[in-house]
Amino acid sequence: MFYTCGIMNFAGGPEKNEKNTLEQMQKAGERFYGVKTHFKSVLKSAKIEGICWSAAATPHYFNYSSVINQSEDYLVTVDGRIDNESEIITSTEQDFNEPAGVVKSYFIKNGPMALMDIIGDFCISICDVRNNTLYLYRSCFGIRPLVYFWIKGHYRTAWASSLEQVLQISETTVDISEEYLAIYLSSTSMNNQKATPYNNIYHLLPGECLKISVDRIERLFCRSPQYSEETYNLSYKMQLEIFRDLFFEAVRCRLRRSSSEIHISLSGGLDSSSIACVATQIIKNENVPVTLSCDHLAHIGEGNESKFAALVAEHIGCSLNMYSDNNYSDILEAVKLSQPTPFYAPSRALLGNLTINAINDKAENWVRFTGHGGDQVTSSSRYLYPIGLIQRKKYYDAYQELRNISKSGNSNMYRVFMNNIVNMYRQKDELWGTSFSIDHHLLTDEFISKWALRERKYHKSITKEYPFDVQLRFEQLLHGSSWMSEDGSHLLSNRYPFLDIRLVDFCLSVPEFLKRDRNDRTKTILKEGLKDVLPQIIRRRNSKSSHFGSFVNGMASRGDVLVDIVKKSKLIERGVIRKEKYKELLGYMQYGSLTHQVPSFLSILALDVWLIMRENGYAHNELVNKASQ
Secondary structure, three states, rough: OEEEEEEOOOOOOOOHHHHHHHHHHHHHHHHHHHHOOOOOOEEEEEEEEEOOOEEEEHHHHHHHOOOOOEEOOOOEEEEEOOOOOHOOOOOOOOOOHHHHHHHHHHHHHHHHHHHHHHHHHEEEEEEEOOOEEEEEEEEOOOOOOOOOOOOOOOOOOEEOOOOOHHHHOOOOOOOOOOHHHHHHHOOOOOOOEEEEEEOOEOOOOEEEEEEOOOOOOOOEEEOOOOOOHHHOOHHHHHHHHHHHHHHHHHHHHHOOOOOOOEEEEEOOOOHHHHHHHHHHHHHHOOOOOOOEEEEEEEEEOOOOHHHHHHEEEHHHHOEEEEEOHHHOOOOOOOOOOOOOOOOOOOOHHHHOOOOOHHHHHOOOEEEEEEOOOHHHOOOOOOOOOOHHHHOOOOOOHHHHHHHHHHHHHOOOOHHHHHHHHHHHHOOOEEHHHOOOOOHHEOOOHHHHHHOOOOEEOOOOOOOOOOHHHHHHHHHHHHOOOOOOOOOOOOOOOOOEEEEHHHHHHOOOOHHHHHOEOOOOOHHHHHHHOOOOOOOHHHHHHOOOOOOOHHHHHHHOOOHHHHHHHHOOOHHHOOOEEEEHHHHHHHHHHHHOOOOOHHHHHHHHHHHHHHHHOOOOOHHHHHHHHHHHH
């Protein structure tokens, strides 16, 4: 498939057969990504003798002549897609098909902080040989992961797309860090955590740019959405026009460097329908050499959206491929606790029910568009807006909004004011009470005390820089993981127009009524901005059907697996969780009584299943053998 990996030997350090190590990292990349994908890839590698080595495998349809640029002082690698190449070209002699060369020139001319200007879905590494420094940068909402190995004062560092690749470095160990377990169990999302299960190996966070030397790591910046008061104050007409232009460009740039056939995951909802309709118009009007096909996952017997998906497919003149998730019957079906696992970190993919499997397993050379991020970008919560208006000093508007909430909920103004204003400021957001929504009695007193879990807090800070409603949206986008790959590979061909950073910046800055009007009609900006493109029946929709009940049905039939998990639990064996409470919560989940706690408890279940299976797997055994050599 496609991946990147590299090693930098800081000046003065011994060379330990780095060429062979890089080859092992490449083989690990092929194992991890190649077994789950069918794309042809183009492999490139380069080195500056004795100092740094790098390799990258790129999809053939990118048509890049090279993703690695090597000179006397720099070795630059770009894994992924750059969408604004024309804006960062610094010389008329530069080639659009050599992104690493474009990045290097821009870096040399403008400095490392200018990397923030690059837009797309990518991971970038820059070895600055003259200054004995490594720069790593990952795009804000990119689906490409990047992990790195570093020990202060150690002579070399390494980075790669997957944990398996970095674990080829001889200094690494496969022992699980207990601190990682504490972080995992006290975090709402691992997407905003640097920790990995292994000591001295870290995640590069979304939007993060690091400057790494032999004795120091410096975070240069972490690209996040930018709120604009100027955008907020534009006229309604201008805001709709700008949104439309940005949305078209978000789809347009993702049609570039694509497979000849693009599949759209068409749910029947507003977000995916908007992408399908806009992509069709661009392809037709601009003669883009791409064919569209639509895939729909039908939740048979519950929340069936098939009629809406069929309507949209007919509207754009596109074929519709129908798949069924079989009512979640595969949840836990693939869990064989005595079998190996290829995963190097906990993943809900271990639990089965990866609905994308029914579609992606049939993929040959497809790029896929999905509507992920649409809910976060184009809608909002009415209960956060009053405090945002007060922060904007729009006191009368805040009063009117509180009145509307009071009327719709048949509640008095005092209670609404306390809940939506006063309590927001009082809220401590202690992780203990708000993160997992799981009974804290699940964890043992010893584990709680050792890692000071009662003192750990998850900060959803009310910032003075941004209104609270906007700040919370920022955190949901940056720390959420619904568009991040569960197993590190199966989403690498997905593209998300709603997560174009230019579109995100704009949408998070527009007034509330463009996301939810007075009649509680959501996603107004999307419906009005694309009203000449969307079918009328889709524009009138305000929500989609839920599929939670079928999940419960699937869980109810897997009691034997749940019992086996408790019997073999590594979390119990390590003294992390209480056996009786664990059995009780598993029973609640099996029979649908856990309700809102399900996503959090599934994360705990995924951790335990992974700990059990890793000891049986080739991942563990292979790495133990490597470490003992």
